[in-house]
Each structure stands twice: as C-alpha cells, then as structure tokens.
Amino acid sequence: MLAAAAILLALLAGAWLVYATGGAKFAILHLMYLPIIMAALAFGPTGGLAAGAFAALLVGPYMPLDTLSGQPQQFENWLLRGVFFCAVGGVVGIGAST
Numbered sequence: 502m503l504a505a506a507a508i509l510l511a512l513l514a515g516a517w518l519v520y521a522t523g524g525a526k527f528a529i530l531h532l533m534y535l536p537i538i539m540a541a542l543a544f545g546p547t548g549g550l551a552a553g554a555f556a557a558l559l560v561g562p563y564m565p566l567d568t569l570s571g572q573p574q575q576f577e578n579w580l581l582r583g584v585f586f587c588a589v590g591g592v593v594g595i596g597a598s599t
Contacts, residue, residue, distance in 0.1 A: 504543045508552060511536035516559035524568040525560055525579070533560060537586055541594035549590025557583025 515533045522529045533556045541549025561579030566572045 504539075508536050508540045508543070508548075511539065512552065512556055512559060515556070516564065519560050519564060520568060524566050524572075525564045525574055526566050530560060530582075533586065534589060537590045538593050541590045542597050544594070545598045546591045546594030549592075549594035550587050551590075553586035553588070553590035554583065557586050 512533070515536060518532060519525060519527075519530050537549060537552045537556055540552035544551075557579065561574065561583055562576075564574065564579075566574045566578075
C-alpha cells in the first residue's frame, strides 16, 4: 500500500513539474519514466502498464504543449508517448518478474 501511494505521488509530482516548467515540449517530461519503472519493479508488468497508462493521461490530453501560449498537444504526440510509457513499464515489469 505504501509503495502504491509513493508511486501515485511521484506520478502526480512529475506531472506538476512538467506543467510548472513549461509543458510537454521540454525534456523534463522524461522524468515520468521513474515512477513507471518503480511501479514495474514493485508490481510487475501489470503495475508498469497501469502506471504508464496513468502517466500518459496525466501528461497527455490534459497537459498543454506550451503552458505560456496554452497550445494543446496533437493527439498523435501524446498517444505515441503513452505507447512508449506502457512499453517501458511492461518490459521492465517482465524483466523484474523473471
């Protein structure tokens, strides 16, 4: 329970940091991989996939590309990022469980 709460907090803090530093167009967005990997290590491939999907929603359709101009992200951009988030979570989870 404590690990799940820590991962959720890390995902939310990462999304806030992405927003606070200017949006999804900056490299700080890749900080979201850390809680995804933590979830995969703690809960296996299912946890990694779930954390990846949640991270994709946090920094996807609800996160502007640029917070100053309010420019939204294109659908293809955040969908592809979500696929990578889930793939990393799944692969790390499979590797950790074997």
